[in-house]
Amino acid sequence: xxxxSRIVSAIRKIPRGKVATYGSVARxxxxxxxxxxxxxxxxxxxxxxWHRVLGAGGQIKLRGDSGIEQRLRLEAEAxxxxxxxxxxxxxxxxxxxxxxxxxxxx
DNA sequence: TCCGTGACGCGAT
DNA sequence: CATCGCGCCACGG
Numbered sequence: 182x183x184x185x186s187r188i189v190s191a192i193r194k195i196p197r198g199k200v201a202t203y204g205s206v207a208r209x210x211x212x213x214x215x216x217x218x219x220x221x222x223x224x225x226x227x228x229x230x231w232h233r234v235l236g237a238g239g240q241i242k243l244r245g246d247s248g249i250e251q252r253l254r255l256e257a258e259a260x261x262x263x264x265x266x267x268x269x270x271x272x273x274x275x276x277x278x279x280x281x282x283x284x285x286x287x
Numbered sequence: 288t289c290c291g292t293g294a295c296g297c298g299a300t
Numbered sequence: 301c302a303t304c305g306c307g308c309c310a311c312g313g
Contacts (some may be wrong), residue, residue, distance in 0.1 A: 184310065203295055216295040218310055223294065225311085234294080242294045251294090 184212055188222045191276065195233045198258045199274035200267050202237050209276035233274075239267035 187210035194209075195201050201209070203216035212218065223231050232254040236242040241251050252262070261268045 207295090212309095214296085214308055215310080217293055217308065218295095220294050221292085221309095221311065231294085236294075237296055244294080247294080 184210065184215065184218060185222055187211055188215075188219055189226060189229065192219075192222070192229050192231075192234060194276065195230055195274050198260060198272065200233045200235050200239065200255070200260060200269070200272050201274045201276070202235050202239070203242075204237060205273075205276065206234060235267060239269040239273070240265060241267075 188206060191206045191209040192201075203219040204213075206219045207213060207215040210219075219234065223229065223234060232251045241248050243251055255267065256262075260272050267273075
């Protein structure tokens with residue numbers, strides 16, 4: 182599995198009414214620091230819940246009409262805002278941490 | 288093979 | 301709050 186497909190599957194896990202940030206998606210995909218790659222994937226892919234991915238702090242980073250559309254789509258999922266940003270206290274999706282456990286000693 | 292390109296994140300100012 | 305500078309780095313042309 183390459184980075185691109187890991188990022189895609191992470192994004193697909195974000196449920197309706199929840200959001201994640203570019204950075205958290207990157208970390209969930211096992212690539213901390215690869216927020217820009219998340220952007221790249223969103224730009225090149227179709228069929229992803231792109232509107233549920235936000236900038237740090239719950240900010241919509243898209244400019245112009247796309248930004249408006251993103252906000253509308255989120256509001257349509259009952260996501261609430263505090264000013265320009267999503268109320269992360271209520272809507273941030275926490276990716277399940279994959280705990281590294283030692284192999285069982287046989 | 289090289290290189291410009293990002294819907295970024297974060298600390299400093 | 302707004303801006304800036306810098307680190308980041310896979311991907312497509």
